[in-house]
Amino acid sequence: MTQDIFNYDITTYDVNDTIKLGELLGKYVDKGDVLLLSGDLGAGKTVFTKGVVTGLGSGDIARSPTFVIVAEYSARIPIYHMDLYRLSESTMFDNMFLEEYIYGNGLCIVEWPNQMSDIFPDYSIKIHIDHIDDVTRKINIQGLDSPHKNLSEKLKKFQV
Numbered sequence: 001m002t003q004d005i006f007n008y009d010i011t012t013y014d015v016n017d018t019i020k021l022g023e024l025l026g027k028y029v030d031k032g033d034v035l036l037l038s039g040d041l042g043a044g045k046t047v048f049t050k051g052v053v054t055g056l057g058s059g060d061i062a063r064s065p066t067f068v069i070v071a072e073y074s075a076r077i078p079i080y081h082m083d084l085y086r087l088s089e090s091t092m093f094d095n096m097f098l099e100e101y102i103y104g105n106g107l108c109i110v111e112w113p114n115q116m117s118d119i120f121p122d123y124s125i126k127i128h129i130d131h132i133d134d135v136t137r138k139i140n141i142q143g144l145d146s147p148h149k150n151l152s153e154k155l156k157k158f159q160v
């Protein structure tokens with residue numbers, strides 16, 4: 001069976017718009033969803049994550065988990081925020097450990113997923129952020145339409 005992919009592009013012109021977009025996503029994701037956030041250093045992956053965490057109803061503030069690899073926040077479902085940027089320098093880490101989060105009972109948000117791209121499921125939602133200038137970011141969101149129907153419909157209506 002082939003599944004349709006939704007593919008959505010938007011440009012944000014300040015930090016708050018990126019947070020708002022993250023919040024929208026946070027309202028429509030569910031247990032077992034995986035968000036893969038790619039883009040250069042300083043693109044806005046952690047800023048976007050802050051929005052998702054708030055959108056899920058958490059009072060926690062997302063910050064870069066670079067030195068702990070996984071930060072956990074509590075919300076209507078648990079959130080596991082990972083930054084794989086320094087993965088190759090880490091010796092205490094293996095795939096099994098990551099898979100427990102991916103196939104666990106919360107939402108996984110992964111910065112720098114390309115460090116281990118082959119372990120993420122097909123149904124992951126891919127968010128790519130391009131740095132255009134100081135305040136402008138081009139954001140692309142792709143995912144399988146069927147499990148994320150509400151999300152793709154809401155994204156179409158989202159305006160900055």
Ligand SMILES: Nc1ncnc2c1ncn2[C@@H]1O[C@H](COP(=O)(O)OP(=O)(O)OP(=O)(O)O)[C@@H](O)[C@H]1O
Pocket residue numbers: 012013014015016017018039040041042043044045046047048064111134135136137
């Ligand atoms: N439209 C925008 N959307 C998001 N961030 C923006 C925007 N305009 C400016 N910024 C700034 O860009 C920076 C994004 O930083 P952030 O930590 O989110 O990047 P990152 O992609 O997580 O980087 P890293 O790979 O180092 O983790 C922040 O300082 C933020 O204020």
Ligand SMILES: [Mg+2]
Pocket residue numbers: 045046047064083111
């Ligand atoms: Mg970051």
